[in-house]
Amino acid sequence: MQWENPRYAFPKAKQYAFLFENAHLMLFSWNRDDAKFLFLIREQREDGLVLDYPGETFTQRVLDTVQSIFFVQVQEDGGAPRRYVLGSYFLAGQQAYGAYYPVEGHGSEVVLFRVEGEAPDLRLEVPEEDEYEEAARAFAEQHHDFIEVQGANR
Known part of the structure; x- marks a missing residue:
């Protein structure tokens, strides 16, 4: 039935x-x-x-x-740690990236990390400014219907 x-x-x-x-x-x-x-x-x-x-x-x-990188905690200089959850696992060229949004609240803030290693032993790295800009452009092109990147400031 x-x-x-x-x-x-x-x-x-x-x-x-x-x-x-x-x-x-x-x-x-x-x-x-x-x-x-x-x-x-x-x-x-x-x-x-x-x-x-x-x-x-x-x-x-x-x-x-994604299991090992689904949730991350980010500590910025002098600030309290913030928890983020994966919003997108995407490729820019041959490089994998993760786009994360805050666990608390679903504002428009998106943070990008480069994904390194082989599954399931992945780790996240903060991309340099130029790489971050390229990843943000690729993310915006691929997912503009779902999430907006408010700029490359992190």
Whole structure:
């Protein structure tokens, strides 16, 4: 039996929308079991999202790639540490980058990091100013419909 317009809610799950190489995804995470489920966002409607299962191979590839770099904590000179969550894993040429937004609140602030290493042992590096500008341009071109980069200041 299939329902015409089912609606589901996961009230105890934390939900994170992000892009992975141009695929728009939703990660559901439960702290209790450290369980994570990944869905492809097929469509956004007024009454919610249409989600689809992307398959085990794709799910494992994405989770293996981003799990260790999904959340980051950034400490700027003299400031309190801030937590960020991955908004996009994207390529600019042959180089991978992560675009992050603040965990608390969803303002327009986006911070970019260069992704180094091989999954699952990835690490993030702060790009130099010229590289940051190039990555910001690539990000804006690829994802202008989803997130805006407010400039290369970090």
